[in-house]
Amino acid sequence: MKKILTVAIFALFSLSLFSMAPAWAQERFSQDDLSGDWAIFLYGAYETKTEHMFGICRVNELGMITTGTNTYRGIDNQFRGGQLTVSEDGVVTGNIIIEAYRIEIEFLWSRMNMGKTEITGMVEGQWYAGLIRMVKANGTPAGDS
């Protein structure tokens, strides 16, 4: 009985320690993690020019931007394509194309967070580099919605 009790306490203690481990401890990424609706926020400025865009786009399981609307420098328009790729360690590369002036927003260096609900990065916009943030519109990682 004493042995069983000791094992039970050890198991419970181990379980409690596991529950305290940070969520990012052993996270890996796959292309599926990009799928879903993402709210996008872009800001950049260069001399007298400003890059400013916000909107929501839908990304499929291949990372392709399929639909969505945005406002670029005050102009309401559509997303017109592009594709994103996420590496196993969370680096996001690719581009997003919008209707206004058919601008291609190219990702220079970006990272998905361990919770798989945010992408932060530096991009090249119409004129210059800008800071981009993408947040999962429903707040949950792909597959959890």
Next chain:
Amino acid sequence: MNKKKTILLLAGIFVILSVAAPLKAQQTTSDLNGTWDFFAYGYYEVFTTYCFGTITVDNSAVTGGSGNYHSAPTGFGGGLHIGEDGDITGSVFGAYDGNSFEYTILSGRLNPDADTIVASGTDQNSWMCIYYFVRVK
């Protein structure tokens, strides 16, 4: 209730509380240890500054990393510290093409998942900047 049952009951309560209640432990500087992607962006009048790359933090010190200051390759140094109230301060600096830069972190916060830091500060020219740190590992 005998002694064994009491011990088992207490262990069970401990587990339930650990799983059910988010830990409210104070964030410490050791929470910053690890590898992070660093993003800096600032604009003042007609001037833009930006920087991105990967840094390694160990015991408050930025011990290495590499990336870009604007389009030029750079390495990184500096330090990050969390105060008792959770406020993050410090700096990230580096050199490029024979010049140097330094981003001062005046105030920042680590999110509860400890995978993202958002901060504000200035660069070496006092241009106002926003910073993001995203945990890599």
